[in-house]
Amino acid sequence: MKKILISSMNGPIAIELISYLKKKFYIIGCDRQSFGLGKKICDEFYISPNGNSVKFINFLNKIGKKVDQIFLFADEELLNVSINRKKLKNVINKILISPHKTIHLCNNKDLLKKFLKKELYKPISENNKVIIKPKIGRGSKNQIILNDKKNNFYNFFSKKNEFIIEKFIDGKEFTVDCVFDKKNTLIFALPRERIIKSNLSIVGKISKNRKILNYINNLSTKLNFIGNVNIQVILDKKKNIHLIDINPRVSGSIIFSIMAGFDPFLMAYSINNNLKINMPTKIKYDEIFYRYWKTYNKY
DSSP states (O other): OOEEEESOTTSTTHHHHHHHHTTTSEEEEEESOSOSSHHHHSSEEEEOOOTTSHHHHHHHHHHGGGOSEEEOOOHHHHHHHHHTGGGGTTTGGGBOOOOHHHHHHHHOHHHHHHHHGGGTOOOOOTTOOEEEEESSOOTTTTOEEESSSOSHHHHHHHTOTTEEEEEOOOEEEEEEEEEEOTTSOEEEEEEEEEEEEESEEEEEEEOOOHHHHHHHHHHHTTSOOOEEEEEEEEEETTOOEEEEEEESSOOTTTHHHHHHTOOHHHHHHHHHTTOOOOOOOOOOTTOEEEOOOOOOSOO
C-alpha cells in the first residue's frame, strides 16, 4: 500500500479524513500539537516542529524518505517549503504545491488584493458595511464586521498594518475544491455552498454552478496553481461573484467533496506520480452533507 504523509493531523478534521484515506493509503500523520486524536488513528504519527522553522525542513527531509507523497495542510508549512525547495531536493518531488510566488501572494490578503486589483475587492464608501480581517490569517478567525466606517473600531484597525478592511458582501458563500496539474491546468473543480459554518464548514451543499467554474478558470490564468487549491467566493443577490480567499492547499472541509464523489487526494497523487487520472463521473450534485464532532471519553 502506498504511503502518504499528512500534516496537521491532530486537529478537528483528522478523524473523518484519516478514516477515509486509510482505505486507500498507509497514513503517516504529523502535527506540532501533541494533544489530539489523530495519532490514535494514523498508521504512524510524529510530532513535528513548527511549520515555519528550519527544523520543519529537516523533519520533512527525514520523514519524507518513508513516503510516496506529502500533503501539507498548514499555510506556514507551504510557504516554508516553497522557499526551501533546494534544501528539500531529496523529497521535493513528493510534494505537489504551487510556486513560491503564488503561495506568497495567497498567504497575504493585502498582496493578493494589489496583484489582482479590481478583480478582488469592491471599493468602500462611507455607508458601507465592512469586514476587518488579518492580512495573514486562517479561516474566519479574528474577523470583525462593522455596519459602517463611523466607528471607533474602524479608526483603530485602519491604522493597524497587519489588518485589511474590505467591503462586506452579503450573499451565498462557496468553497471550490480544485486540483491542477504540473502545467497549471485545472483538472477538476467542485463548488459547494457553505450552509452553516463556524470557522470550519459544518453543513455544505454540492453545487454545479457553471458561472463559478468559469470564474475559477479565468482566475487560474492569473496565478500559477499546481496541485490542491481551494478558492472561496461569494455570490451576491445579483449573481455577481466576489473573491474572498485563495488557499493553495487542500481545504479543511475537503471531506464534503470526498463524500460527493471527488477525491482531491487521489487525483493529486495520480498527477504527481504520472498515473492515469480517473475523473469523477458520479458527483452528488445538490446534495447537502453534514459533519459533526464525536465526543471521546478517553484520550
